[in-house]
Amino acid sequence: MAVFDTYTQGTPNWVELVTPDQRGAAEFYGALFGWQMVENPLDDGHVYIVGSLQGDAVAGITFQLPELAGHPAFWNVFLAADDVDAVAARVGPAGGVVEAEPFDFFDFGRTARIQDPTGARVGLWQPRSTQTVRANEPGTPIWNELLTPDIGRASQFYSDVLGVSADTHPVPWATVPTYTTFSSAGRQVAGVAPVADGALEEAPPHWNVYFNVVDADESVAQAEALGAKLIVPAYDLEGTGRMATLTDPHGALFCLMAG
Structure with missing residues (x-):
C-alpha cells in the first residue's frame, strides 16, 4: 500500500x-x-x-x-x-x-x-481537497514520463520553473545507453525520454502516465476486450518490468507497467 x-x-x-x-x-x-x-x-x-x-x-x-x-x-x-x-x-x-x-x-x-x-x-x-492519494500499486499511477526532442532544454526549463534536478543514468536497454530522470527533494519522480524529430508528427512532445498492473498481458487483453486499442504490444524492459501502450475507447493514450 x-x-x-x-x-x-x-x-x-x-x-x-x-x-x-x-x-x-x-x-x-x-x-x-x-x-x-x-x-x-x-x-x-x-x-x-x-x-x-x-x-x-x-x-x-x-x-x-x-x-x-x-x-x-x-x-x-x-x-x-x-x-x-x-x-x-x-x-x-x-x-x-x-x-x-x-x-x-x-x-x-x-x-x-x-x-x-x-x-x-x-x-x-x-x-486543496484533491490529489493522488494512492499510487505505486496495482490500479494506480506508478510513473510519469516526458517525451521530448530536446532533453537538455526541457531539463533546464523544469529545473528553472519547479526546482527539480535532472540526472542521467546508464541503463541496460538496447535502444538507448542512458535515461534521464527528474528528482525532487532527492527522490526520482519522473523520467525523460527522447522523441525523434521524424516521429514528431505522430507523437509530438508530451507527458505519459503509466498505471501499475499485476500482469501486463492479462491487463492488455482485458483492456482490448473493453474496447481499447493496442499501440505498443507488451514487452520486457530489463531492470524495470513489462509494459505496454494503449488508447482507450475514446482515443486517450495510456501505458501499463507490471513489475
Missing part, C-alpha cells in the same frame, strides 16, 4: 482524463483498474468524476470543453506546485508558455496549464 499526504514541488501529484464521454470512460477504467467512481456535482452543471481505490483518490475524469469537440480524449499530468501563481510567473522567462493562467478549479485545487519550450503540455496543481 502506498498512500501519500503531500508531494514535493515538481512531483506528479494528479492525473486527469479529458474525455467526451465521462461515464463511458468511468466504466472502462473502473472495470480495468477496479476504481470506485465518485461523481462530484459542479456549479456549472457538470460533474467531476474521481476514481478511487479503498476510498483514496487516484485520478480524475473530466468533461471536454466545446472548443475540443472532435478531439480524441487525453490524459493530463499535473506537477505539484507549492504556489501555482509563483511557479507560473517563472514559465515565460524560462522559455515556456502559460496557456491557462492560474485559476481555482472549484474547491479541488488551484491550477495552471503550461507548455514547455520543447512543446510538451503539462499542468500545475496546488491541491
Whole structure:
C-alpha cells in the first residue's frame, strides 16, 4: 500500500482524463483498474468524476470543453506546485508558455496549464481537497514520463520553473545507453525520454502516465476486450518490468507497467 499526504514541488501529484464521454470512460477504467467512481456535482452543471481505490483518490475524469469537440480524449499530468501563481510567473522567462493562467478549479485545487519550450503540455496543481492519494500499486499511477526532442532544454526549463534536478543514468536497454530522470527533494519522480524529430508528427512532445498492473498481458487483453486499442504490444524492459501502450475507447493514450 502506498498512500501519500503531500508531494514535493515538481512531483506528479494528479492525473486527469479529458474525455467526451465521462461515464463511458468511468466504466472502462473502473472495470480495468477496479476504481470506485465518485461523481462530484459542479456549479456549472457538470460533474467531476474521481476514481478511487479503498476510498483514496487516484485520478480524475473530466468533461471536454466545446472548443475540443472532435478531439480524441487525453490524459493530463499535473506537477505539484507549492504556489501555482509563483511557479507560473517563472514559465515565460524560462522559455515556456502559460496557456491557462492560474485559476481555482472549484474547491479541488488551484491550477495552471503550461507548455514547455520543447512543446510538451503539462499542468500545475496546488491541491486543496484533491490529489493522488494512492499510487505505486496495482490500479494506480506508478510513473510519469516526458517525451521530448530536446532533453537538455526541457531539463533546464523544469529545473528553472519547479526546482527539480535532472540526472542521467546508464541503463541496460538496447535502444538507448542512458535515461534521464527528474528528482525532487532527492527522490526520482519522473523520467525523460527522447522523441525523434521524424516521429514528431505522430507523437509530438508530451507527458505519459503509466498505471501499475499485476500482469501486463492479462491487463492488455482485458483492456482490448473493453474496447481499447493496442499501440505498443507488451514487452520486457530489463531492470524495470513489462509494459505496454494503449488508447482507450475514446482515443486517450495510456501505458501499463507490471513489475
